[in-house]
Amino acid sequence: MARRKAEIALQQEIETNEQWTALLGLKGLIVAEAYQAWCGPCKAFENIFKKIKMEQSDDLLKFAVYYGGPLKAMESRFRALKNSLGDDNLHFAIAKADNIDALEDYRGRCEPCFLFYAGNELVSVVRGANAPVIIRTINEQLAQEHKVLKGEATRKAIIDPAIEGIRRKRAESKAQAQVQHLIKTHRPITICIIKPDLIAKNKKDEIIEKIKEKGYEIVEQRDVQFTEQMAREFYSHRKDDPHFNDLIRYMTSDVSCVLALTKEGNNEEVINNWRKDIGADVEEPKENPDSFRAQYATDKLMNAIHGSDSRESATRELAFFFPDYENQNKTKNTQRTLALIRPSAFAKHKDSIVKKIKDKGFEIAMTKTVQLTKQQAEEFYSEHKGKSFFDDLVKEMSSGQMMVLCLAKDNAIQSWRNLLGPKEKEKIKDASGTLRNEFDVEGSPINSLHGPSTPEQAQKELEAFFPIEQTVAILKPGLSPDKRAEIEKKIEQLGFIIATKKSEKLSQDIAKDIYKDANNKDYYNDLVNLMTSGETEILVLSRENAIEGWREVIGNVDPAKAKVENPNSLRALYGVDVLKNAVHGATTKEQAEHEIKLLFGDVKFDKTGHLAS
Structure with missing residues (x-):
């Protein structure tokens, strides 16, 4: 019994914030693997360290954070580290990311991730079960930490670049969600850009006066000098246009004036009315001689005025130009x-x-x-x-x-x-x-x-x-990384919380289970083959009325019909045909619950829709 207790102590799991804080307070180098309850720590590691422990001193390790996959190849490598592993300044730990606030950003990811800490600071990160890299990093960082402890070197803290990107994206998503909340609950907003050629011709004041005459209220206004990077980001949805580079040169040629406009009515009415008021890209004056483009546009490229073309665009553009708008309007009841x-x-x-x-x-x-x-x-x-x-x-x-x-x-x-x-x-x-x-x-x-x-x-x-509920969103194989990122951004703009997500290649069994209701269809085998052909992005979305809401967002299963019924739906925008229609969504609460359990296990969500800790 005493021997068993010693083993448990040596392979201590870190499961609370307090234990994590105590771990980082240890002197020396700490190698930590962050795992989640739904996938568990690597059992292969458990056996490896039991063997190593029997050969080393009792004060050996408190080890590392890992997401899955057999690591038999590492056993011989760690045996080769027998002497260095006995170092009192080297510690290992298994940390349950589900429960530890500092590891929140490491949840929902399947790739093994080894974190190296010294002096309570992150000094290195290794992703993937790459034995040579992990061992080399242990040796290098342990040697460096010995120098630091002797006063011969300075500790070099780092920021995990992948996590920095996640945090930046989360901050952007939060801003987008706040703006979406504003769009839903405050005055309707659309965006107007008075383009560079009109500013150069001193037409700004004249146009603003005409905008007011048409009954619009200007709630925000700023002059913007587009940099090339800004212009490419703002017009990223047009990057495949053969005249894209000409557009970028045009928009960066001089200052533009950006206006946030509101008017009595709902969002769709305000946005559609403004689109009518600015006119078509290429328009004969006789068709709508009072439109802004009829009066001021030079050609299709130099078309004078920009207007948001949908609620989603208005949301994105408002956040792009006026990120602090909601904070300025908190007096609204x-x-x-x-x-x-x-x-x-x-x-x-x-x-x-x-x-x-x-x-x-x-x-x-x-x-x-x-x-x-x-x-x-x-x-x-x-x-x-x-x-x-x-x-x-x-x-x-x-x-x-x-x-x-x-x-x-x-x-x-x-x-x-x-x-x-x-x-x-x-x-x-x-x-x-x-x-x-x-x-x-x-x-x-x-x-x-x-x-x-x-x-x-x-x-x-x-x-x-309208209870907070969860549904599954699957971004199908074949979508480029850029398009997946665009879809996820749209998801968050529409008020959904991405409670958890992962990327993996679906097995035949799972694909067949997801599409079992279509097993009598002629295209069933082709659908299963498509879904198992490559990497799939799987998300759990939370929102009031999430199941029905997600079905509305993705649109008709046939992208051709979706383009007619709802041209802004995801299948209309990203789908190719009935099979390659970009995204999947559950149709009922029962199906959503089944797919969540099938793909993520017994995960729980709190009342706000986030993953429960």
């Missing part, structure tokens, strides 16, 4: 609230009610159609149980399909209550100008629409109908 169009009104007035909601300046952030059971209706209105109208209310709420909407606006809760009007049927007929008056259903004892009265009630009801 933006809220979200729930709206229910009850079954009788849904059957008769759905489209008219939705139009009226938009006309009143509400942003419809999410929507779904549901049908409640009698029990669900009773639970939703349990606070009214025992009241005279309770039975009629439950009967109406469970009588058929209804529409559920998440509305966003400044002071949305009270604004929605005011727009609804009185609850009591006998008072509705005298409440002209309210929705309950305008869309009252004759013969129904219950009013036609519902809205919560307090922020607490609104939050509770939104969570009931």
Whole structure:
């Protein structure tokens, strides 16, 4: 028993923040491998170190962080290090990244990763199970640390370049998510760029005055001198255009003026109206003589004015030019609230009610159609149980399909209550100008629409109908790294949290399991072969209404149909055909849960949608 306890102590796992802090406080060189619970540490290492331990001193190691894969080739190499491994200044540890805050950025990755620390600072990193490189790094860093401890050298701390990139991307994604939240819940925004040739001709003030005359409010304005790098990044979506280099030269030739514009209406209306106002790239003046391009454009390249062409573009461009915009607008009392169009009104007035909601300046952030059971209706209105109208209310709420909407606006809760009007049927007929008056259903004892009265009630009801949920997104083989990066950026711009992800080549069994519902299709074998043909990026996405929302984002399974139905969908933008349609998404909650377990094991998520620690 005493021998077994000694083994455990020698192969100590680091599983808490406190243990990690204590480990980094050790004198000398620490080699750490970060593993995750879903894949576990390398069992091959466990056997290797048991053998090595028996040959070395009892004060040997507290070892290293690793992600998987047999390392039999390393056994003989480590045996060759027998003398140096007995060094009191060399320590090894296995650290569970799931639980350690400092290793958060090493989660969700399958490649072995060995971290070398000295004096509480990172001094080297080796990725991959490359025995010669790992051994050489141990020797070099241990020798260097001995010199440091003797005062003969200075310790050289490093920043892990891969993790630095992840952190930068996360910061960018956070900024994009904040802007997306702004777009959904604040005033609609679109971006205008007055291009260099017009600035050179002193037309800026004239154009700005005309923009205001058309009813737009300028909420942000700045002059920008595009560098080549900025221009290439901003127009990266056009890099395959044969005139791309000419465009870059044009945009870097002089200063541009960038404006963030808003106007009454929802996001799509403002963006589409501005696109109409600026005009087509190549346009005969007689077609729209009042458009900006008809008045000022020289040719297709020097087309005078830029305008965002979609909500996603507006989000990206706002973040690109005005990253601090949200912080400057925190005085806004933006809220979200729930709206229910009850079954009788849904059957008769759905489209008219939705139009009226938009006309009143509400942003419809999410929507779904549901049908409640009698029990669900009773639970939703349990606070009214025992009241005279309770039975009629439950009967109406469970009588058929209804529409559920998440509305966003400044002071949305009270604004929605005011727009609804009185609850009591006998008072509705005298409440002209309210929705309950305008869309009252004759013969129904219950009013036609519902809205919560307090922020607490609104939050509770939104969570009931739009819970944070997870779905799987698979970026199929064949996509270039650049396109994968673009898709992931779009995912985060649309408000999804990438809770975890990994890259791997799918096995035949897993591919067949994912597409088992298509096993009677003619293309089934071709689909399985495609999915196992190369590297696949697999992500778990979290968001309110994530499953349905992701299906909307990816679009029709046939990219040709997607281009017609939703030209901004991912399959329309990146798909080739029904097989090579770029992305996969689960269609039901059950399928999403099954695929998450199949691909990531028993992972858990917290109430915010992030991976639970």
